[in-house]
Amino acid sequence: MEKVEHIIQENEQNERIDKVVSLINPEWSRTQVKQWVKDGALTVNGKVIKPNYKCSLNDQIEISIPEPEALDVLPEDMNLDIYYEDHDVVVVNKPRGMVVHPAPGHLTGTLVNGLMHHCNDLSGINGVLRPGIVHRIDKDTSGLLMVAKNDYAHEKLVQQLVDKSVTRKYYAIVHGIIPHDYGTIDAPIGRDSHDRQSMTVVDKGKNAVTHFRVLERFDQFSFVECELETGRTHQIRVHMKYIGFPLAGDPKYGPRKTLKIDGQALHAAILGFVHPKTEEYMEFEAPMPKDFQQILDELRQGS
Incomplete structure (x- = not known):
């Protein structure tokens, strides 16, 4: 169970607890925060509070984030555009329109579904819904992603993102x-x-x-x-x-x-990183999708 702590700042005082906490992490909804409050997983100054609690300056918030719900993410046979693969890393070119990982209510047709069919040895650091996913790109953004096939590789790649040494x-x-x-x-x-x-x-x-x-x-x-x-x-x-x-x-x-x-x-288009095992710098480039290239050609022609 992950624990997150936060101290209320001046600009957050007198605001509802669900609003303040939902702004800490873009993946947390106000509905989810309210549920944490009701379940006693979110406390203020060590005490359980009500969902309509209004924050005071220097309030100490602690959230005990429960483990992700165990959901079946089924492997799906997809024609993935794999640019590189070994025992530690996969580099894949995601098409526009594909979601990277499943979410409750949207468990099929994602890149993770395809990867689970392609290789069943993805890292488990991000739980059942996001195995192997080190970083994401939006559904309607195309291009290259690096995926970790074991926890060691995952931690090494994430550290490069933290260190800002990955080329993107x-x-x-x-x-x-x-x-x-x-x-x-x-x-x-x-x-x-x-x-x-x-x-x-x-x-x-x-x-x-x-x-x-x-x-x-x-x-x-x-x-x-x-x-x-x-x-x-x-x-x-x-x-x-x-x-x-x-x-x-x-x-x-x-x-x-x-x-x-x-x-x-x-x-x-371009993704570069140091391989987690060999420590060799690797860089990959994926050409633009056909419709993207067609629009560029039309702009060049003045149409």
């Missing part, structure tokens, strides 16, 4: 013409208090840094390469919107009038 470069088409060739967006990201399904730049958010360079400019769009220094939820999508150049096709953060692409024009 994305190609994106954004609205607008970016005037400068290079840039760095250093802006903290957290849950949007007005929309729980969205992330946004907030003062009290988690540190988030994205580097970008412009590869091509068109009449109304720019083609950019974005390199992640950190890996927050929706980071590139939120950061590019924040500087005024939202991703084309992004249904959550972009304008409605956009390019004809099913989901945001974002592709995890």
Whole structure:
């Protein structure tokens, strides 16, 4: 059972406990937090409280997060695009539209289902729903992911993410013409208090840094390469919107009038890391999906 502690800050006092705690981790919903309170898994200053409790400055919150519910995640035969595989690591190119891992109510058709059919020796660090998953990309983002086949490899790869030594470069088409060739967006990201399904730049958010360079400019769009220094939820999508150049096709953060692409024009093209056993640096590159490349070709032709 995982334990999480949090001390209430000035900007959090007088807020309901479920709202405050749900903003600590983007994967926690207010409904889930309320259930923890009812179950006594969430305490304030060592005491069980009611779901409508309002926080005071310096309140000490402790959450005993229960083990994930044991659910059957069935292997599914899929035509996975495997770029590399050995006894420790799999590198796979995920298509746009595929969810990375199952969630309650959505247990089939995910990358994890396919991986479990392809190889049954995935690490168990993330529990039954996310075996082997070291990092994620959004459903409608395509591109490369590294997957751990044992716990040793998983811990080594996660540490590289913590140390910011993993190379993660994305190609994106954004609205607008970016005037400068290079840039760095250093802006903290957290849950949007007005929309729980969205992330946004907030003062009290988690540190988030994205580097970008412009590869091509068109009449109304720019083609950019974005390199992640950190890996927050929706980071590139939120950061590019924040500087005024939202991703084309992004249904959550972009304008409605956009390019004809099913989901945001974002592709995890380059992935590099040090192999957990051999300690050799490995780098992989996946070409853009056909519809992404077709849109680029049309933009180059001025259509």
